[in-house]
Amino acid sequence: MTLISAKGISVHHRNVSALQNVSLSLDAGEIVTIVGPNGSGKSTLLRVLIGAITPDTGTVTRAPDLRIGYVPQKLAIDPTLPMTVRRFLNLPRRISNADAENALTAAGAEHVSHQQMAALSGGQFQRVLLARAILSRPNLLILDEATQGLDQPGSANFYRQIDAVRQDLNCAVLMVSHELHVVMSASDRVICLNGHICCEGAPDVVSAAPAYRELFGSGTGGALALYRHDHDHHHDHDHA
Amino acid sequence: MLDDFMIRAALGAVGTATAAGLLGCFVVWRRMAYFGDATAHAAVLGVAMSLAFGTGVIWGVILVSVLVAVLIHTLSADAAPMETLLGVVSHGALAIGLVAVSLVPGQRVDLDAYLFGEVLTVTRTDLAVIWLGALAVALVIWRHWQALLTATLSPDLAYAAGVDPRREQLILTLLLALVVAVAIKVVGALLITALLIIPAATARSLTRTPEAMAVVAILIGTLCALGGLRAAIIFNTPVGPSIVCVATLLFTLATISRKLFSSGS
Numbered sequence: 088m089t090l091i092s093a094k095g096i097s098v099h100h101r102n103v104s105a106l107q108n109v110s111l112s113l114d115a116g117e118i119v120t121i122v123g124p125n126g127s128g129k130s131t132l133l134r135v136l137i138g139a140i141t142p143d144t145g146t147v148t149r150a151p152d153l154r155i156g157y158v159p160q161k162l163a164i165d166p167t168l169p170m171t172v173r174r175f176l177n178l179p180r181r182i183s184n185a186d187a188e189n190a191l192t193a194a195g196a197e198h199v200s201h202q203q204m205a206a207l208s209g210g211q212f213q214r215v216l217l218a219r220a221i222l223s224r225p226n227l228l229i230l231d232e233a234t235q236g237l238d239q240p241g242s243a244n245f246y247r248q249i250d251a252v253r254q255d256l257n258c259a260v261l262m263v264s265h266e267l268h269v270v271m272s273a274s275d276r277v278i279c280l281n282g283h284i285c286c287e288g289a290p291d292v293v294s295a296a297p298a299y300r301e302l303f304g305s306g307t308g309g310a311l312a313l314y315r316h317d318h319d320h321h322h323d324h325d326h327a
Numbered sequence: 328m329l330d331d332f333m334i335r336a337a338l339g340a341v342g343t344a345t346a347a348g349l350l351g352c353f354v355v356w357r358r359m360a361y362f363g364d365a366t367a368h369a370a371v372l373g374v375a376m377s378l379a380f381g382t383g384v385i386w387g388v389i390l391v392s393v394l395v396a397v398l399i400h401t402l403s404a405d406a407a408p409m410e411t412l413l414g415v416v417s418h419g420a421l422a423i424g425l426v427a428v429s430l431v432p433g434q435r436v437d438l439d440a441y442l443f444g445e446v447l448t449v450t451r452t453d454l455a456v457i458w459l460g461a462l463a464v465a466l467v468i469w470r471h472w473q474a475l476l477t478a479t480l481s482p483d484l485a486y487a488a489g490v491d492p493r494r495e496q497l498i499l500t501l502l503l504a505l506v507v508a509v510a511i512k513v514v515g516a517l518l519i520t521a522l523l524i525i526p527a528a529t530a531r532s533l534t535r536t537p538e539a540m541a542v543v544a545i546l547i548g549t550l551c552a553l554g555g556l557r558a559a560i561i562f563n564t565p566v567g568p569s570i571v572c573v574a575t576l577l578f579t580l581a582t583i584s585r586k587l588f589s590s591g592s
Contacts, residue, residue, distance in 0.1 A: 137483065137486050138487070157484065159483050162484070163356070167357050167527075167531050169531065169536055169539070169540055171535055174537065174538075179474065179484075179488040179490055181473070203535065315329060
């Protein structure tokens with residue numbers, strides 16, 4: 088069953104094209120990852136899907152029972168706004184203490200309920216965002232580079248947490264990520280975006296696609312080189 | 328009881344402080360202080376129009392404040408350099424208002440009353456406007472509290488939750504115009520922003536949740552209103568500036584004591 092689909096989406100920011108003719112659709116329970124370089128329109132696409140941006144052309148169709156849990160890339164809480172974790176979880180709807188504790192536990196952030204959001208570490212903060220996103224028992228979890236600012240063990244832990252949450256809720260997951268090696272192996276489908284969809288498909292198929300290699304392969308001087316790429320063929324020094 | 332001008336002044340000041348303290352939290356959280364200035368300054372133009380057309384001052388003030396607020400709201404949609412734009416609207420409106428008042432034929436107008444407030448002359452009608460306005464502000468914020476808070480935290484979180492942050496922003500904008508209309512008689516156009524941000528900023532250092540901050544901001548605003556009124560009588564100083572002086576003093580004390588007695592958060 089299709090949860091959400093976008094057809095022929097184009098978006099311009101101040102006459103600069105951010106997305107051209109992008110179409111995608113997500114089925115229930117699917118894990119889809121969007122990869123692409125900076126400025127490739129990944130966040131723009133997510134914001135179109137959650138309704139924050141009205142595309143210049145194209146349509147977004149949502150299933151009637153679609154419930155989105157959204158974890159933003161970052162959340163800058165103004166220092167003048169006092170906000171405990173517990174109070175934050177009450178947005179946008181008030182919830183019971185039991186639900187709050189359950190969500191925090193599921194997201195791996197126990198015992199922070201009474202802390203100020205501003206006092207949390209980066210990892211705790213992301214887990215609280217995740218806890219808030221799953222409170223509505225979403226059937227689609229959308230994460231926008233949710234591990235930005237976390238160190239490698241931290242983000243690996245966070246992805247394990249997402250996986251646990253997904254198995255618990257049995258929801259679809261749509262995420263944007265830079266951490267290709269982690270998300271590639273966990274995804275059912277990968278969409279490679281660079282203003283338009285360069286290629287998409289199963290992780291194996293995409294990582295072998297020329298368009299993908301052009302974006303992330305050795306041509307980028309190793310900066311974006313794919314972890315998986317290092318393992319799917321033998322290097323010379325192995326034979327030396 | 329309402330025959331006593333001091334009672335009327337106190338009621339007027341408390342009503343204004345309540346509305347301003349509550350809305351002021353959002354002004355602080357969303358960094359709308361300059362926005363408040365622009366709306367308040369525009370009110371002087373509203374005064375001029377009311378005098379020219381012989382209507383009650385309140386209507387001109389509400390009309391122009393709403394128009395300017397909506398104008399800024401519309402302009403802010405494409406996120407141009409807002410600060411400069413607000414500066415133009417704010418000071419442009421003030422200057423046009425001052426010139427317009429001087430052009431109104433007939434007797435010289437006591438402009439000071441509108442620039443700095445003159446709460447000692449509030450009438451029963453003024454009181455009704457102030458309290459109805461304050462009630463309306465409190466009621467709308469009460470009904471929209473969760474949505475306003477979500478939109479304040481993050482527009483994207485609001486969209487994902489089915490809340491339109493632009494709509495919530497417009498609601499705040501209109502409430503701001505209403506508070507300006509309510510407050511102009513009490514503190515005057517030039518000091519309305521002070522009554523919005525200082526009690527809220529003082530409440531911030533004393534509270535841990537947005538609700539607590541709103542309640543404390545109202546209480547502090549009320550304290551400033553009564554304290555300022557009292558000080559104005561004792562020292563024979565203008566009421567509006569005296570209220571803001573008390574507010575500034577409380578803010579300074581709260582900030583210093585926080586620095587002394589706590590280690591962050």
